[in-house]
Amino acid sequence: MRGLVAAAAVVLMSLTACSTGPAGGGSEGGQSAAATDQFPVTVEHAFGETVIEEQPERVATVSWVNSDVALALGVVPVGMPKEDWGGNENGSTPWRDAKLEELGAAIGSENAPTQYSEVDGIAFDEVAELAPDVILAAYSGLTQEDYDTLSKIAPVIAYPETPYGTDWQDSTRMIGQALGLSQQAEDLVAQTEQTIVAKASEYPQLAGKSFIYGNLEPAKGDGVNVYTANDNRPKFLTSIGMVQADVVTEATKDSAEFFIPWSAEKANELASDVFVTWVPDDKTAQQITTDPLLGQIPAIKDDALVADSDNTLTLSISAASPLSLPWALDTFLPMLGKAADAADAAK
Structure with missing residues (x-):
């Protein structure tokens, strides 16, 4: 179950900017950046490859990171997990709240994404109810069974090799490819890396x-x-x-x-x-x-x-x-x- 494995992933720790299209939001539809890639696109991952026939308009995410990346690319998911560990009163995070507000989809507003808990594992039913065009799980711990179940709902972008091992750069590039925003993803990676290097130089x-x-x-x-x-x-x-x-x-x-x-x-x-x-x-x-x-x-x-x-x-x-x-x-x-x-x- 993602709730248990994910808790291990974080608590074992205890134990990683685009113009936007028309606003939708919530269960009525997400907010998407204009694609710059041609479709169909094929994304390779640990369970094979996923073909995306046309730019997704309804994006759902599971696990961590994936919703952050979508938002950073200017795409508001129709559904995303709550942050049950390390989150705030919105079931979110400060950085995600700031981006949601920037995109006109703040938690509690009519354009806000639907949120679902993953304490007991992937919220298959809640994801299915949103009728997504794609499910982002580039950073996740999906099992083959999880992948197969989600694939009956919509095309799934899984991790490239290792569960919970995808670095944020690869997550960004994979999600950018799936959303038709490859160049925007490359620009985002470069900008973020530059920010890290500049701060670390202090x-x-x-x-x-x-x-x-x-x-x-x-x-x-x-x-x-x-x-x-x-x-x-x-x-x-x-x-x-x-x-x-x-x-x-x-x-x-x-x-x-x-x-x-x-x-x-x-x-x-x-x-x-x-x-x-x-x-x-x-x-x-x-x-x-x-x-x-x-x-x-x-x-x-x-x-x-x-x-x-x-x-x-x-x-x-x-x-x-x-x-x-x-x-x-x-x-x-x-x-x-x-x-x-x-x-x-x-x-």
Whole structure:
């Protein structure tokens, strides 16, 4: 079920601009940017390929990221999931709310997309009721059964290779292709990357710093998980000039998973300049530093731990999109910079 697997994907973290067409919205129809590609188009993915015969007018999304990308391309979905983890009172996020308002489809307005919960898995019935022309799942954890069920509703754009492993650039390009907006997608990727590089340049101490992005739970022998290079979190840190720690690269070089478990008994082997994790509260962050096993992690001993207790911030990096990353930079980069400074001071 997406609710459980998705919770693992985010809480294991605990445990990524176009002119618009006529407004529709809600169950009456979405708002779409004018296509610049010729149809039909064929999109390849993990379950084969999907042919889109003509520009979709009614777009539905499942999982994370996909609705953000559609909105960033100027397309308002007729339906999209609520953010049940890390979301606000609208079942949304600050970056998504801002874009929806810009596009005249704010939550609560008559043009707003229909929202459905995915706590218990993909909302097949709710999606079907919207009669979409395409279902976007470029970033998702679809199973073959999920894909087959959704394909009976509308053509589906699934992930290219690994469940929950699509980087935001590939999600943007795949969705852009499906919507007939390939050039707009390329422009959006370039613009977002430029924003990230420009902001990261304000923190030169990050360049070349080794990192481990993982999940730490004090007082648990199995309370350590480490994210692999397949995951969006390490991908983001790499994009700002940091380098994944050798110990993780070596341990995960043959892994297709987005994380691997790590014994707390071997926590002292997790050597890096900076360690990044999610915590439910500041108390847990303190417990990590004093835990007899986790406290032996070199970055923690050097006071170079980034312990994020803001679910929304965590979501913005783990489910990275062209909307979420620019929103996150002003908060997340200073936290990383402070840890990098501590790592330098400890040398």
